[in-house]
Amino acid sequence: MSAPLPLATTLGEGSSLAIALVVGFAFGATLERAGLGSARKLAGQFYLTDFTVLKVMFSAIVTAMLGLFWLGRLGVLDLSRVYVPETFLVPQLAGGLIFGAGFVLAGLCPGTSCVAAVSGRGDGAMTMAGMFAGVFATGALYAPIAGFAERTALGVRRLPEVVHLSYGTTVLAVVVAALGAFALAERLERNAHHEART
């Protein structure tokens, strides 16, 4: 039997939800440990003074990517059964811009706002409330943007197909990009701290 495990059939609903709770728990705890429940820390990323977000997220991406690559290659994991969201190029670019603006304004994203709220931060709770309000408004007033949201549908796209490289080469390129980004981040952080002190 190869993973991912078809949860709906092999496990009952209760077990599936228990896994959701455990996965969420680990997700929340790691975000908090890294300091990503702090809006100031997250905002520091946009001002190029604190690169924690980039370091945490890029190391997480590389770790999961290498794991998926090798598990797939060893035949443990059936990658074709891993869910990949579809690409809608233009609406997702627009969504990314809106998300980014909200991210720098609040200093939080959906997961981190939850961590911020439960660790006592009022701004985290208000960010969550704002996101709920936004989702409600979007759902209620969806008709005018429904057409736009379906435009430039490209289906499921993976990086190797987009850059026309083999899967292995793409993985290597992402690892090299991550190492380059880490080196740059360390340098910019050192400069920022140096400037702050003088």
Added chain:
Amino acid sequence: MSRTPQPYADPYFAGVGLGLVLLGAFVIVGRGLGASGAFASTASAVATVVAPAQAAKSPYFARYRADGVPPWRDWLVVELLGVAIGGGLSAWLAGRMRRTVERGPRISRGGPPRVRPGRRRHDGPRRRAGARLHERAGPDGRRALEPG
């Protein structure tokens, strides 16, 4: 609660940890991590309960509303609940539980700069009148005596 908060974990170490959680999610459930979907699922479920007729008309709500599954049994909602428990417990264990509002350096406490209402009411018109007087007086002071 009042003890010194522990320093945050090394970002690379935390990142590898987060990557392993993400990998685990892919292997066990066949999908990645996400929190925004939980907001959409919860909002859709609430909309269905509060205004079923309108919610049924919105394809947006319909997409996030699994057939007949109440929100507390939605995978993403339970995942976000886990995020809250995990984040809260981690903050508590590290002595980082604080009732606070994080703000940027240029945001003052409690909104715009405070003006005492009493002073503002009496001060405003008087200052404006003074300014007008000053304007009318002009450099030689004669214009102040001229009628309206």
